[in-house]
Amino acid sequence: MPPLNADRAVLIAAREVLLKDPRATMAAVAEEAGMGVAGLYRRYANKQALLRAVAADNYRRFIAFAEAALSDTDDPWHAFTGFLSQVLDDGLPRLTLALRGEVVLDQGLHDLDRLAVHTTNRLLRAARGSGILRADVTRADITVLLEQIARLDVGDDVRSAGLRRRYLALVCDGLRAEAASRRLPGPPPHEGELIGRWTGDPSSA
Incomplete structure (x- = not known):
């Protein structure tokens, strides 16, 4: 199976985190996705954009x-x-x-x-x-x-x-x-x- 691209990995991680806690922070999503918070913010300007x-x-x-x-x-x-x-x-x-x-x-x-x-x-x-x-x-x-x-x-x-x-x-x-x-x-x-x-x-x- 080919590796997930970064955007797909972020969406999967965000789904998992948000299902448990819709008010979870961007840091929690970044941790689940195995990336830095700065990297997540480069893809999504804020949490609303990620949601x-x-x-x-x-x-x-x-x-x-x-x-x-x-x-x-x-x-x-x-x-x-x-x-x-x-x-x-x-x-x-x-x-x-x-x-x-x-x-x-x-x-x-x-x-x-x-x-x-x-x-x-x-x-x-x-x-x-x-x-x-x-x-x-x-x-x-x-x-x-x-x-x-x-x-x-x-x-x-x-x-x-x-x-x-x-x-x-x-x-x-x-x-x-x-x-x-x-x-x-x-x-x-x-x-x-x-x-x-x-x-x-x-x-x-």
Whole structure:
């Protein structure tokens, strides 16, 4: 396996550090990345710039998983549930929760958010079109479900990951069209509530 380039190594280190402590210092990230603080500041002018880079990487990974699922046309249900498993196993919802209220969205992140929304909606349309996904499930529902499962932490990484997969499997059974004996009560979260994942303000527009 070729060695990681410095920027990739920094992003991986930052993910690990920020998942444990979103308010960790640049020095803590530099130490995890095995580099000097000055070297980190040469790449990122301040912590907010680093947080935005980590958030952007989180979005890009999410979009890549969704696009890969869209390319799997043989088994739409396997593609859809596989996408959910990849997103959860990769820690993307956990990082979103960790960064809540810490990162200030810039235009680049707003653009990535729109692309993530568009790609996920395409995946949901494909799953609905195949007749396997219940018709009243929205992208917002999926987002909230993944974040709720991602919160599960029993203090052991391996055990926590196993429990998250267990509850994702239970949730996926409830997402099947054949499980929809009645419509879901109430509306799904609105966009302001979803943006609030980042800002910490559920009234955000």
